[in-house]
Amino acid sequence: MAANSVLFTGISELRTVSNGTLENAALATENGQITWVGEAAEAPEAAEVTDLGGRAVIPGWVDSHTHMVFDGDRSAEFEARMAGQSYEAGGIRTTMEATRQASEERLRKLVRGRLAACHAGGTTTVETKTGYGLTIPTEVLAAEIGAELCDEVTFLGAHVCPPEMDQSDYVELVAGEMLEAVAPHVGWIDVFCEEGAFTYEECKKILEAGRKKGLVPRVHGNQLGEGPGIALAVEVGAASVDHVTFPSDQDVELLAGSDTVATILPGADICTRHPLAPARKLLDAGVTLAIASDLNPGTSNTSSMNWCVGTAVLQGYLSFDEALAAGTLGGAKALHRNEVAGGLDASGRPAVGTLSVGCAANLHVLNTSHAVDLAYRPGMHLDYATYIGGTCVYSAE
Ligand code: NIG
Numbered sequence: 599m600a601a602n603s604v605l606f607t608g609i610s611e612l613r614t615v616s617n618g619t620l621e622n623a624a625l626a627t628e629n630g631q632i633t634w635v636g637e638a639a640e641a642p643e644a645a646e647v648t649d650l651g652g653r654a655v656i657p658g659w660v661d662s663h664t665h666m667v668f669d670g671d672r673s674a675e676f677e678a679r680m681a682g683q684s685y686e687a688g689g690i691r692t693t694m695e696a697t698r699q700a701s702e703e704r705l706r707k708l709v710r711g712r713l714a715a716c717h718a719g720g721t722t723t724v725e726t727k728t729g730y731g732l733t734i735p736t737e738v739l740a741a742e743i744g745a746e747l748c749d750e751v752t753f754l755g756a757h758v759c760p761p762e763m764d765q766s767d768y769v770e771l772v773a774g775e776m777l778e779a780v781a782p783h784v785g786w787i788d789v790f791c792e793e794g795a796f797t798y799e800e801c802k803k804i805l806e807a808g809r810k811k812g813l814v815p816r817v818h819g820n821q822l823g824e825g826p827g828i829a830l831a832v833e834v835g836a837a838s839v840d841h842v843t844f845p846s847d848q849d850v851e852l853l854a855g856s857d858t859v860a861t862i863l864p865g866a867d868i869c870t871r872h873p874l875a876p877a878r879k880l881l882d883a884g885v886t887l888a889i890a891s892d893l894n895p896g897t898s899n900t901s902s903m904n905w906c907v908g909t910a911v912l913q914g915y916l917s918f919d920e921a922l923a924a925g926t927l928g929g930a931k932a933l934h935r936n937e938v939a940g941g942l943d944a945s946g947r948p949a950v951g952t953l954s955v956g957c958a959a960n961l962h963v964l965n966t967s968h969a970v971d972l973a974y975r976p977g978m979h980l981d982y983a984t985y986i987g988g989t990c991v992y993s994a995e
């Protein structure tokens with residue numbers, strides 16, 4: 599028995615996501631990875647035992663789409679929207695101004711606070727984007743802070759054109775010097791392909807430049823209306839196209855025939871009073887689905903994956919297991935962190951999003967014996983503890 603082995607017992611229900619649900623289960627870990635999963639009665643011995651007291655365990659949420667690095671407040675914009683104004687991409691500039699003025703220390707502190715909230719809500723893997731600096735030094739800083747504190751970082755220089763620049767000059771900058779400076783700190787490149795932000799041609803140019811630097815594309819697409827975002831994502835082999843609130847039938851077909859994950863962001867749909875992305879239709883067509891929070895001050899000021907996943911069940915017509923898989927394994931696929939073999943992802947790291955042997959011991963322990971309560975008891979505080987790589991990062995007690 600290894601000195602650092604831990605056995606988690608008292609699991610009323612273990613939703614592994616990859617290998618179904620076990621009742622009266624136990625799970626063993628060593629060095630941050632899962633070493634055994636099964637019936638409590640057959641559990642191996644371990645150096646330490648943690649009794650979870652009859653609670654349900656699911657994989658930690660994989661929040662594959664957030665905008666963590668920002669300063670400033672847009673509650674007035676939100677209030678005006680609730681009084682009838684519509685959302686426009688230009689609101690991003692308000693946050694850009696506040697973020698440019700924030701000190702490095704302040705930004706770091708803000709991100710740390712947001713991450714603590716993620717952990718308290720059961721999230722164990724977080725992607726963040728740049729995109730509220732929009733100058734070379736401020737985008738580099740956001741990327742550095744993201745790389746230091748989050749799991750995955752995405753360059754989103756193409757969020758909106760900053761007011762001091764001409765659109766075509768800015769596209770040149772993003773695809774050139776800015777990319778050059780940010781690329782060493784990030785693994786992904788994203789574009790906001792939408793009216794009021796960037797066109798298909800501009801986005802394609804930026805994503806192709808990113809590819810040449812070794813960054814994998816992602817796209818914000820079809821958020822505010824039908825448009826070329828989804829088709830572009832499939833064309834460039836993006837890991838994910840996010841929002842997909844307004845896909846055409848052809849877009850759904852394109853996605854179904856591709857490896858591009860469709861990431862739905864119920865927080866953004868609801869907080870902009872848009873219809874929800876057609877999750878049921880996408881899944882029925884054979885599209886791989888992820889659910890993420892889109893935490894940002896403009897369209898989705900929440901990191902609650904419990905709420906996003908619960909909403910996808912209640913209003914997006916997904917079954918609980920489908921939504922659970924989208925918020926865990928789906929997010930892992932969107933970040934290439936899913937299990938490929940032996941619990942490891944394609945780069946040989948412990949995989950996330952599922953609870954099987956070899957995967958990261960990222961656990962979300964619920965303060966209830968049935969995980970479905972995340973949808974059945976909406977808005978209730980159901981988070982009991984969160985473990986990342988076997989280490990407790992949040993405990994309600
Ligand atoms: O994902 N769509 C682009 N970016 C964010 C919103 C940004 C903002 O309004 O500040 C989103 O919804």
Ligand code: FE
Nearest residue numbers: 663665818892
């Ligand atoms: Fe976003």
